[in-house]
Amino acid sequence: MKLVESSKRSVSIKKFIYILPFMALLGVFAYYPLYGWVYAFFDYMPPIPLSKSPFVGLMWFRSLVENQVKVGQLLQVLKNTFGMSGLNILFSWLPMVFAIFLNEIRNMRFRKLVQTVTTLPNFISWVLVYSLAFSMFSSEGMANSLLKDMGLVTSPVLFLQSREHVWITMWAWYTWKSLGWSAIMYIAAITGIDDSLYEAAHVDGATRMQVIRHITIPSLLPTYFVLLMLQIASFLNNGMEQYYVFQNAFNKETIQVLDLFVFNLAMGGGSYSVSAAISMLKSIISVVLLFAVNGLSKLFRGESIV
Amino acid sequence: MSGNKASLAANGKIPGTTANNKIKVNNSAADRTISALTYILFALFAFICMYPFYYIIINTISANDLSANGNILFIPKGIHLKNYTDVFKIPGLWDATKVSVGRTLLGTALTVGASAFLGFMFSQEDMWGRKFWYRFTIITMYFNAGIIPWYLTMRNLNLTNNFLAYILPAIVSPFFIILVKTFVESTPRELQQAAEIDGAGIMTFFFRIMLPIIKPILATVAIFAAVGQWNAFQDTLLLVTESKLYSLQFILYNYINQASSLSTLVNLQNSGSTIMQSLATKQTTTSVRMTVTIIVVFPIILVYPIFQRFFVKGIMIGAVKG
Numbered sequence: 001m002k003l004v005e006s007s008k009r010s011v012s013i014k015k016f017i018y019i020l021p022f023m024a025l026l027g028v029f030a031y032y033p034l035y036g037w038v039y040a041f042f043d044y045m046p047p048i049p050l051s052k053s054p055f056v057g058l059m060w061f062r063s064l065v066e067n068q069v070k071v072g073q074l075l076q077v078l079k080n081t082f083g084m085s086g087l088n089i090l091f092s093w094l095p096m097v098f099a100i101f102l103n104e105i106r107n108m109r110f111r112k113l114v115q116t117v118t119t120l121p122n123f124i125s126w127v128l129v130y131s132l133a134f135s136m137f138s139s140e141g142m143a144n145s146l147l148k149d150m151g152l153v154t155s156p157v158l159f160l161q162s163r164e165h166v167w168i169t170m171w172a173w174y175t176w177k178s179l180g181w182s183a184i185m186y187i188a189a190i191t192g193i194d195d196s197l198y199e200a201a202h203v204d205g206a207t208r209m210q211v212i213r214h215i216t217i218p219s220l221l222p223t224y225f226v227l228l229m230l231q232i233a234s235f236l237n238n239g240m241e242q243y244y245v246f247q248n249a250f251n252k253e254t255i256q257v258l259d260l261f262v263f264n265l266a267m268g269g270g271s272y273s274v275s276a277a278i279s280m281l282k283s284i285i286s287v288v289l290l291f292a293v294n295g296l297s298k299l300f301r302g303e304s305i306v
Numbered sequence: 307m308s309g310n311k312a313s314l315a316a317n318g319k320i321p322g323t324t325a326n327n328k329i330k331v332n333n334s335a336a337d338r339t340i341s342a343l344t345y346i347l348f349a350l351f352a353f354i355c356m357y358p359f360y361y362i363i364i365n366t367i368s369a370n371d372l373s374a375n376g377n378i379l380f381i382p383k384g385i386h387l388k389n390y391t392d393v394f395k396i397p398g399l400w401d402a403t404k405v406s407v408g409r410t411l412l413g414t415a416l417t418v419g420a421s422a423f424l425g426f427m428f429s430q431e432d433m434w435g436r437k438f439w440y441r442f443t444i445i446t447m448y449f450n451a452g453i454i455p456w457y458l459t460m461r462n463l464n465l466t467n468n469f470l471a472y473i474l475p476a477i478v479s480p481f482f483i484i485l486v487k488t489f490v491e492s493t494p495r496e497l498q499q500a501a502e503i504d505g506a507g508i509m510t511f512f513f514r515i516m517l518p519i520i521k522p523i524l525a526t527v528a529i530f531a532a533v534g535q536w537n538a539f540q541d542t543l544l545l546v547t548e549s550k551l552y553s554l555q556f557i558l559y560n561y562i563n564q565a566s567s568l569s570t571l572v573n574l575q576n577s578g579s580t581i582m583q584s585l586a587t588k589q590t591t592t593s594v595r596m597t598v599t600i601i602v603v604f605p606i607i608l609v610y611p612i613f614q615r616f617f618v619k620g621i622m623i624g625a626v627k628g
Contacts, residue, residue, distance in 0.1 A: 012432045012434045019424060022423075022478050023443075030446035033455045036458040117356050119614060125536075125539055126539065127558050131596075132358040136361070142376060148376075263454075275454040276452065276458070279455055287448065
């Protein structure tokens with residue numbers, strides 16, 4: 001007995017040893033960066049190494065709420081972040097509606113074509129999106145050429161440089177890029193709806209809209225809520241790449257979301273410590289938000305999402 | 307649920323649509339207007355998804371002076387392919403292409419391999435500390451130390467200006483591991499038991515039996531990993547200052563803003579020949595920018611329709627199974 005047990009245990013440990021190098025790799029690239037938070041407590045000014053930098057404790061954190069200039073900047077950045085995340089959440093139902101109505105298309109060839117074409121933008125990078133946007137909307141781009149030819153404008157409209165419409169524009173590009181792809185999840189969910197429900201509805205003489213309203217939508221709502229909650233949990237994490245490529249001197253004020261602001265502070269302004277401090281706060285708040293949303297989900301739906 | 311699976315298998319039609327039912331649909335005027343509206347809206351959206359690509363492609367093969375003036379909207383005019391031969395004369399573009407292709411091939415291979423192996427290992431119920439290490443892996447999806455802490459630690463590890471920085475962080479990817487693990491767990495347990503009775507070790511089992519079985523999900527992982535590698539921009543932006551290591555995406559971004567000096571460069575090189583340069587084939591800011599754009603997006607457009615059917619099908623299978 002003991003022999004069998006000890007060999008079982010050695011097999012079990014051997015299996016772990018196989019994954020150990022990968023866990024080490026993960027530790028280095030996912031957990032070790034947390035050590036970077038340490039920079040937030042020092043006055044780090046490269047090239048002076050961290051070990052020789054003065055320790056300042058919570059000074060940077062306090063400056064975020066006390067220094068008037070910093071507070072002003074931070075408030076504007078938060079406004080941008082809330083605005084753009086808010087817009088995305090406001091329109092989070094679009095992929096679901098897209099899927100529902102795509103499902104109603106009877107012509108299979110048209111439906112497949114639409115699906116293929118609309119999921120393509122999801123696979124290009126934001127740099128490419130910017131290049132497309134530039135070709136379309138720059139002063140010599142397609143849109144301005146068309147407007148000029150139609151005689152509607154005399155001087156080119158500066159689409160890419162406006163600071164007033166940045167939030168809507170960013171939301172529009174985001175939707176252009178992700179709508180087709182996000183809808184796939186719902187399309188898959190629709191194929192999972194029990195056929196007998198539809199048959200029963202037709203026996204009762206339901207119109208298409210009634211079927212959608214009473215069967216399709218309620219069946220999709222669980223998926224929608226999970227995705228919505230995950231979106232809420234990422235409220236502060238808009239990502240940086242989209243906003244970086246579209247930013248320029250004219251729209252900088254309204255395009256800087258938190259992630260981009262943190263980047264600009266450090267790489268542009270050399271303020272690594274403040275940047276680290278804000279990063280740290282953002283990460284902690286995001287985790288708290290995730291737990292909160294998870295808790296709410298458990299409360300109202302009886303299931304957690306994580 | 308069984309009625310659903312049967313209909314998908316039996317007549318190949320997608321269940322849940324009104325198109326399936328033999329019972330007459332209540333086809334009121336309201337229904338028909340909504341139907342028409344839907345077709346129009348989808349056609350419109352599909353058009354705007356496709357048009358920007360089309361616009362740039364036809365401009366890169368049209369006469370450059372017409373293109374720079376914004377004259378080419380729907381039909382190419384003055385067709386020529388000189389832009390594509392000229393553009394590789396730009397210093398740095400060829401290097402960047404090699405970097406991007408290299409990282410895509412190597413990075414994808416390593417990521418797929420690691421995802422396959424880890425997804426399989428995490429399905430081994432007798433692995434020591436399985437639950438702990440699995441959570442250890444998955445949790446990393448939910449928090450992010452931040453861009454700057456990331457940069458600072460990569461620098462401490464001497465991974466700035468290093469090709470490995472493009473590959474190593476992506477190897478262990480929790481999302482792909484979950485995909486593979488789920489797939490592995492849907493295969494029969496008896497397979498492994500039978501193999502063990504026959505005396506096969508776990509590695510033998512993995513390589514000779516499990517790996518061929520999980521090929522579909524590995525293909526999905528490969529697509530996502532490859533696209534991720536090809537599209538990566540932020541890592542170059544953050545970690546690389548040596549132009550030899552620039553990825554194509556990074557070069558493209560720079561070109562969008564400095565295409566004017568580059569076009570002059572190429573034109574100077576070309577004017578070394580005795581052939582007079584016509585305005586139609588002379589490089590402009592527009593032509594450089596657009597041609598590089600097509601080069602960067604080309605692999606994706608090329609490979610995309612094949613793969614699109616693949617994972618839509620994969621997700622459908624997942625939905626029916628679940």
